[in-house]
Amino acid sequence: MAQVSSIAEEQASTPLSPSKSVTLRIARFNPEHDSERKFMEFTIPYKKWTTVLDIILEVKKYFDHSVAVRYSCRQATCGSCGMKINGKPMLACFTKITELDSDVITVEPMNNFPIIRDLAVRFERLFESHHKIKPYLIRDDSEITSNEKEFLQSPKEVEQYIQFANCIKCGLCNSACPTMATDSSFVGPQALAQAYRYVADSRDKGKNSRLKIIDESHGIWRCHFAGSCSQVCPKGVDPAMGIQLLRGYLLGFRS
Amino acid sequence: MSKMRESVIMKIHYGTALAAVALVAVHILMRLTLNFAESLEYENVIANYQFIPYAGMLEIILILLSIHGFNGLRVILLELKQGKVYEKAVSYGCVAAMVGLIAYGSRTILMVNMGMV
Ligand code: HEM
Ligand code: SF4
Numbered sequence: 520m521a522q523v524s525s526i527a528e529e530q531a532s533t534p535l536s537p538s539k540s541v542t543l544r545i546a547r548f549n550p551e552h553d554s555e556r557k558f559m560e561f562t563i564p565y566k567k568w569t570t571v572l573d574i575i576l577e578v579k580k581y582f583d584h585s586v587a588v589r590y591s592c593r594q595a596t597c598g599s600c601g602m603k604i605n606g607k608p609m610l611a612c613f614t615k616i617t618e619l620d621s622d623v624i625t626v627e628p629m630n631n632f633p634i635i636r637d638l639a640v641r642f643e644r645l646f647e648s649h650h651k652i653k654p655y656l657i658r659d660d661s662e663i664t665s666n667e668k669e670f671l672q673s674p675k676e677v678e679q680y681i682q683f684a685n686c687i688k689c690g691l692c693n694s695a696c697p698t699m700a701t702d703s704s705f706v707g708p709q710a711l712a713q714a715y716r717y718v719a720d721s722r723d724k725g726k727n728s729r730l731k732i733i734d735e736s737h738g739i740w741r742c743h744f745a746g747s748c749s750q751v752c753p754k755g756v757d758p759a760m761g762i763q764l765l766r767g768y769l770l771g772f773r774s
Numbered sequence: 775m776s777k778m779r780e781s782v783i784m785k786i787h788y789g790t791a792l793a794a795v796a797l798v799a800v801h802i803l804m805r806l807t808l809n810f811a812e813s814l815e816y817e818n819v820i821a822n823y824q825f826i827p828y829a830g831m832l833e834i835i836l837i838l839l840s841i842h843g844f845n846g847l848r849v850i851l852l853e854l855k856q857g858k859v860y861e862k863a864v865s866y867g868c869v870a871a872m873v874g875l876i877a878y879g880s881r882t883i884l885m886v887n888m889g890m891v
């Protein structure tokens with residue numbers, strides 16, 4: 520009984536905050552017939568846990584259904600909702616209004632990606648680069664043909680790459696990368712981090728072929744240590760570190 | 775040249791930079807033996823070039839930094855614009871400019887030592 524009343528007291532002392540409002544500015548652009556990007560403004564109420572994706576969907580529901588935005592999981596897992604939020608590449612579903620600490624929220628499509636419409640961008644280049652570095656285990660036998668049945672790894676071996684396996688292909692890193700902005704052939708931090716993920720996997724035998732793929736004129740050497748990729752990654756992948764570790768193999772510091 | 779692996783080129787890029795740090799340090803220390811105005815006097819400049827170990831070191835610095843600088847320029851240009859023809863032109867253009875600069879700098883050192891000035 521005492522417990523119940525203390526909970527009641529707590530609820531009374533922290534009343535549900537009357538919802539506040541925020542100004543949402545959405546970049547509108549259709550490359551098929553617009554010559555420049557325009558911004559539409561909406562005033563949207565929000566609560567403590569409201570995300571940027573929530574208020575964009577609110578706009579779609581009540582004000583303008585034609586706003587183009589890509590999303591799916593709403594839990595930072597599918598990698599669909601990357602966009603520039605107040606100038607920084609972030610996941611809209613993983614960014615709360617309250618954490619932005621601003622009365623105005625501007626959402627724009629990610630940099631370094633061609634725009635389909637409004638906030639939706641094309642991922643062909645990211646997927647092609649990702650595919651190019653062979654993002655799978657390379658070896659002659661398989662878990663089915665091998666006698667061992669399973670390719671066992673020690674916790675230490677898992678530690679070598681597991682951080683890099685968290686990549687959700689959201690493209691925020693590629694969007695933040697200054698080389699991506701000018702070099703249309705650069706393989707990019709996302710693919711390089713994945714090249715490291717597989718090279719560092721003790722079950723993988725494809726190191727040499729992967730290193731060869733990234734060791735070309737628009738490959739790994741076009742990274743200049745800006746580190747923006749790691750600052751924006753929502754999954755703690757740290758592509759910049761992966762790139763430096765990969766460089767270690769190519770420079771002969773690691774084998 | 776265009777077949778050279780990028781990692782080999784970048785090893786040369788970093789190697790030339792490191793070697794240049796050491797040699798340019800010696801170069802600066804040598805300059806401190808005279809004050810600034812004196813070291814630019816005609817006789818002193820000629821004497822420097824005629825002192826073979828020092829002139830040899832200047833020649834090596836010239837080669838190292840030409841390789842490093844023009845490869846750096848190649849990198850900047852490759853990132854600025856892309857295209858098969860353009861990239862070939864950049865690669866060969868940078869090698870040509872590098873050879874040209876080394877030849878021009880070497881010419882000065884050689885001319886002094888052959889008594890042509
Ligand atoms: C001796 C001291 C020097 C050191 C330690 C050094 C080191 C470096 C390094 C590590 C890079 C690669 C940077 C990157 O990939 O982001 C670089 C690039 C470059 N360096 Fe040097 N360098 C030196 C002197 C010079 C000089 C004297 C020149 C001009 C002749 C030069 C021209 C360049 C250019 C044009 C680049 C490409 C730009 C870039 O990648 O950021 N460097 N240097
Ligand atoms: S490395 Fe991080 S920022 Fe880049 S695509 Fe993967 S999850 Fe997104």
Ligand code: FES
Pocket residue numbers: 589590591592593594595596597598599600601610611612613
């Ligand atoms: S909606 Fe899936 S990551 Fe945001």
